[in-house]
Amino acid sequence: MTMHFADIARQAATDRRVSSEELLSLRRAGWANGTITPEEAETIFALNDALDDRSAEWVDFFVEAIGEYVLNTMQPAGYVTEEQGKWLIDRLNASGKVESMAEMELVVRLVERASNVPERLKVYVIATLEHEVLSGTGPTRHGGDLSDTHVSEAECRILRRALFAPGSDRPGAISRREAEMLYRIKDACLESENAPEWKRLFVQAVGNHLQGYASASAQISRERAAELEAFMADASSNVGRFLGRMAKTSPNRFGKVFGKKGTDAPTREQLVAADHAVTASEKKWLDIQMSGNGMVDEYDQALLRFLEGGEAP
Known part of the structure; x- marks a missing residue:
């Protein structure tokens, strides 16, 4: 977390309001490196607790920033870890x-x-x-x-x-x-x-x-998603590249190569x-x-x- 971000948040918390200019500065400072850090997430929550009024613009920033931290800090993106889930619940419960x-x-x-x-x-x-x-x-x-x-x-x-x-x-x-x-x-x-x-x-x-x-496969666990991402990213196997090339050049070959399975399945x-x-x-x-x-x-x-x-x- 930069000093600039901390200073803006501290002043806004003291004033118990966030101006449009301060909000713009928080956005610029918070996403300066493309991510929201744990310290910034804590600061944003503390500022939200301190505000007397929460404008629609503040709500959008708060939701976007905390969502970015919880969903995209750890890989695979889009999944919440057990630790992040516990942190979020504890933080939401802090105000009762x-x-x-x-x-x-x-x-x-x-x-x-x-x-x-x-x-x-x-x-x-x-x-x-x-x-x-x-x-x-x-x-x-x-x-x-x-x-x-x-x-x-x-x-x-x-x-x-x-x-x-x-x-x-x-x-x-x-x-x-x-x-x-x-x-x-x-x-x-x-x-x-x-x-x-x-x-x-x-x-x-x-x-x-x-x-x-x-569908039973509508959701997969974060651990399974990480395994699949690692498999597809494995440069030594080139599986993703092979399947992509095969789908483009011979889309009808999949059935012949892999065979037709599960014909008795519902x-x-x-x-x-x-x-x-x-x-x-x-x-x-x-x-x-x-x-x-x-x-x-x-x-x-x-x-x-x-x-x-x-x-x-």
Whole structure:
């Protein structure tokens, strides 16, 4: 971290505000060498804690800088290490809550950008989403407010972004933990004046958990990604160069050289159809969720219609 970066951050923290000129200087100094250092990341977090007001420009810088540090400091890029995940959780918990405008946007943007994150961070993201939807207040980066009295339209947007993100608990689909979180939110806000989008999101998301298909290879671990990158970068094998040249010159040779395997394996269409069927264990799980508040409410009824082939509300 340069002295210039530290001086700007120190003055802004003293003033409890960041001017546009200071923000531009922080950007220039922070990315002077193309990366965000651990010291700079700590300084940026400390400055965020000190600010009285967080402008949209500051939020964008904060999210971009911390995301750059967490996702691209270590190779392979796009993956969060266990140590970085722990650091991020500890840092977010330092103030006792996830501040809606900056820190909430960081949590969501991180799983949107990441190829995968550690298990503890996935659990933390789910818990944070639930807490902020039920208890959070204040503006969000993309308009609207968090509400502690009902599920707002802004909260629906945040949930949808995070739940279907590449770095989420079940990328492109809804996991069991995520579906159970949605049920808890539904029961807690059942009598509230919720945004119309909430029922639609609830039905689509829980329906996706029960009937949606998710590839087992949608996410790979950071360790596996590192192995693959090392393999493809191995100059002695030239595998990547060989395959690339072969694909360009003789694209139809792959089947002849490597042979056709897995002809008895189910097709993607068959896998999708199999996942669409609600199994006995899934029905049992759904019964438990619906009995949580002692009645089959309007959200449950809309979900059942959706599972039977109806439209989402």
